Amino acid sequence: MKVYSAEFLTGAVSAKQYPKVSHPEFAFAGQSNVGKSSLLKSLLNRKKLVRTSSTPGKTQEINFFEINEKLIFTDLPGYGFARVPASVQRKWQSMIEQYVLKRKSLTALIFIVDLRRDPTQLDLELKHWLDANAIRYILVATKSDKLSAGERSKQVRKIKQAFCTEEDSDKLVVYSSKNNLGRKELWSQITKLANQQNALTNAEENQER
Numbered sequence: 001m002k003v004y005s006a007e008f009l010t011g012a013v014s015a016k017q018y019p020k021v022s023h024p025e026f027a028f029a030g031q032s033n034v035g036k037s038s039l040l041k042s043l044l045n046r047k048k049l050v051r052t053s054s055t056p057g058k059t060q061e062i063n064f065f066e067i068n069e070k071l072i073f074t075d076l077p078g079y080g081f082a083r084v085p086a087s088v089q090r091k092w093q094s095m096i097e098q099y100v101l102k103r104k105s106l107t108a109l110i111f112i113v114d115l116r117r118d119p120t121q122l123d124l125e126l127k128h129w130l131d132a133n134a135i136r137y138i139l140v141a142t143k144s145d146k147l148s149a150g151e152r153s154k155q156v157r158k159i160k161q162a163f164c165t166e167e168d169s170d171k172l173v174v175y176s177s178k179n180n181l182g183r184k185e186l187w188s189q190i191t192k193l194a195n196q197q198n199a200l201t202n203a204e205e206n207q208e209r
């Protein structure tokens with residue numbers, strides 16, 4: 001299996017700290033402890049990533065990584081961590097909102113939910129907000145290894161019901177960071193969107209010339 005290089009670029013809390021990049025960018029978002037950092041490590045086939053904390057709710061910055069000099073992945077702070085006071089929650093929320101709405105290089109969000117859980121209020125709020133703002137996302141339901149095959153298909157049905165329309169029901173990627181289930185599928189969706197973004201950027205550059 002290919003091991004990807006992941007160079008830590010910077011951590012940012014506000015727009016002026018975002019790094020200048022020219023690659024398609026993908027942001028990993030989801031509830032606290034859902035498995036964002038594990039998913040990143042599984043995708044990159046790396047045991048460690050600098051800057052991924054082991055304490056839930058501790059990632060309070062947007063961490064930017066350059067992947068194989070081709071892509072940017074950002075690890076967003078998880079939302080809905082119970083032990084974080086409401087004032088801090090609000091600060092995180094505005095930080096993430098600002099990033100998602102303003103970041104020009106953002107190609108898509110990797111929206112991660114827990115396959116074992118029914119969609120939470122916070123997940124649904126994020127979905128509606130993304131839809132309302134026309135932000136593209138790839139939906140990933142992770143920790144699938146923790147369920148039996150029967151439970152898995154039951155949960156897949158529920159999540160699709162909450163998140164997908166009939167036309168886009170194939171967009172849900174069922175994942176496990178433990179046994180890398182769904183890895184190939186997720187890479188193929190990421191690569192497809194990255195290629196589209198690159199083609200768009202090239203076309204714009206040609207027009208400017």
Ligand code: GTP
Nearest residue numbers: 032033034035036037038056057078143176177178
């Ligand atoms: P925060 O950054 O703190 O919000 O957490 P996170 O979303 O980055 O979650 P993290 O990747 O740290 O995973 C949380 C816990 O779930 C860890 O104990 C992981 O080992 C476990 N975990 C994550 N993904 C999987 C998975 O696919 N399968 C199994 N069995 N465990 C997982």
Ligand code: MG
Nearest residue numbers: 036037052059
């Ligand atoms: Mg994390």
